[in-house]
Amino acid sequence: MSSCPVIIATGGANLASLIFALKRLGNEPVVSEDPKVIKMASHIILPGVGAARDAMSRLKATNLTSLIPNLKQPVLGICLGLQLLYSGSEEDNATCLNIIPGYASRFPKKTGLPVPQMGWNSLTNVKRTPLMNGVRDGDYAYFIHSYALPINEHTYVTANYGESFSAVVQYNNFYATQFHPERSSSVGSLILSNFLNI
Amino acid sequence: MKGVQFRNHRVMGDIISLASRYRDEGADELVFYDITASPHGRTVDRSWVNKVAGVLDIPFCVAGGIRSLADAETILNLGADKISINTPALERPGLIEELAKRFGAQCVVIGIDSSSENGNYTVYQNTGDPERSRSSQRTTLEWINEVQLRGAGEIVLNCMNQDGVKNGYDVEQLSKAREICGVPLIASGGAGTMAHFKEVFTTSNVDGALAATVFHSAQIKIPDLKTYLIKANIAIRPPEIKD
Numbered sequence: 001m002s003s004c005p006v007i008i009a010t011g012g013a014n015l016a017s018l019i020f021a022l023k024r025l026g027n028e029p030v031v032s033e034d035p036k037v038i039k040m041a042s043h044i045i046l047p048g049v050g051a052a053r054d055a056m057s058r059l060k061a062t063n064l065t066s067l068i069p070n071l072k073q074p075v076l077g078i079c080l081g082l083q084l085l086y087s088g089s090e091e092d093n094a095t096c097l098n099i100i101p102g103y104a105s106r107f108p109k110k111t112g113l114p115v116p117q118m119g120w121n122s123l124t125n126v127k128r129t130p131l132m133n134g135v136r137d138g139d140y141a142y143f144i145h146s147y148a149l150p151i152n153e154h155t156y157v158t159a160n161y162g163e164s165f166s167a168v169v170q171y172n173n174f175y176a177t178q179f180h181p182e183r184s185s186s187v188g189s190l191i192l193s194n195f196l197n198i
Numbered sequence: 199m200k201g202v203q204f205r206n207h208r209v210m211g212d213i214i215s216l217a218s219r220y221r222d223e224g225a226d227e228l229v230f231y232d233i234t235a236s237p238h239g240r241t242v243d244r245s246w247v248n249k250v251a252g253v254l255d256i257p258f259c260v261a262g263g264i265r266s267l268a269d270a271e272t273i274l275n276l277g278a279d280k281i282s283i284n285t286p287a288l289e290r291p292g293l294i295e296e297l298a299k300r301f302g303a304q305c306v307v308i309g310i311d312s313s314s315e316n317g318n319y320t321v322y323q324n325t326g327d328p329e330r331s332r333s334s335q336r337t338t339l340e341w342i343n344e345v346q347l348r349g350a351g352e353i354v355l356n357c358m359n360q361d362g363v364k365n366g367y368d369v370e371q372l373s374k375a376r377e378i379c380g381v382p383l384i385a386s387g388g389a390g391t392m393a394h395f396k397e398v399f400t401t402s403n404v405d406g407a408l409a410a411t412v413f414h415s416a417q418i419k420i421p422d423l424k425t426y427l428i429k430a431n432i433a434i435r436p437p438e439i440k441d
Contacts, residue, residue, distance in 0.1 A: 016277030120435040140435035
């Protein structure tokens with residue numbers, strides 16, 4: 001049984017790897033910024049690469065900033081898509097969708113680690129959520145980001161890069177990963193499959 | 199561990215089967231040197247990038263022949279996660295800013311071919327073609343600083359003196375680069391044994407180590423290498439256990 005996932009076109013994002021990952025799971029994802037198409041989807045993915053402000057401008061221009069918070073289907077934010085679900089980001093002081101309270105902040109220089117974080121990192125404190133079925137503490141995922149959400153009450157998985165941050169969050173029907181499941185090998189594939197089964 | 203470099207000319211089927219093999223063996227990232235890209239600027243068929251993207255569930259980078267925003271856009275749209283620029287960045291450093299602004303620093307990798315001469319490190323260009331390879335007149339450490347200011351998201355430092363000789367990475371040069379490199383730094387050139395990988399991670403604190411020959415020849419098997427590095431307390435994604 002396959003679902004009808006829709007990927008929201010946020011602009012700037014490289015969607016090919018995500019589309020391929022969903023196809024390998026037997027789905028035919030649609031990429032759209034049309035509110036009608038998005039409303040009809042079984043599952044909605046909010047990807048994002050690039051700057052928070054640019055992505056928000058694009059969503060505003062297509063009237064999606066009011067639609068997304070009211071979606072009832074499972075929504076999966078990926079990378080910047082996670083940060084967009086929150087109130088805002090320190091990056092250009094962007095205002096985001098404000099579905100979950102909190103602000104993304106830049107990795108502090110004092111840790112001495114390269115920014116962006118770009119590479120594999122282990123997942124820790126994995127709490128029970130349908131999205132993470134079968135994923136264990138210590139499994140690795142692939143991250144590319146300079147900004148991150150601090151740990152908050154909606155954090156379901158943490159990771160550490162000089163400091164702990166939210167690797168997976170969930171709030172009602174909104175799920176999000178700071179890492180890229182579409183580039184996280186079999187662990188990532190499992191997470192995408194879990195999402196489509198919610 | 200960063201991955202594997204494809205330099206030799208191979209037919210398409212080989213590229214896909216090799217990509218799949220390294221994926222299954224647990225490579226953390228693959229770098230493809232597109233030797234089909236003409237140095238003389240003629241249009242080339244990049245459809246292989248899309249085929250590779252279809253089988254890979256790990257990040258991959260394409261290097262070679264990317265001279266413009268349009269070249270980069272083509273490759274990224276076909277499914278590559280990153281593009282690596284070498285000589286074109288030396289010829290026109292502004293290209294780095296343009297790429298970073300348009301696609302984000304995270305997908306802009308700068309490849310640097312560095313030669314060590316009497317303790318001085320110099321950047322070489324056109325190294326893909328032995329007849330055109332020459333010094334760029336830039337010192338390596340200055341160039342590392344400059345590309346970061348211009349927006350590079352990652353630097354692959356290929357130490358030419360070590361390249362292909364399997365005597366180990368140039369940890370002295372890489373350590374100097376690490377001191378001034380605030381973005382991910384990938385070591386390249388010289389891997390011959392598993393101990394060389396351990397040495398470059400522990401001595402030079404690099405974020406990744408790139409190798410080609412030792413993996414292609416299966417002299418070093420990726421799962422064995424990963425097990426070895428984990429035992430040496432190097433934080434690395436473990437090899438996958440296939441059920």
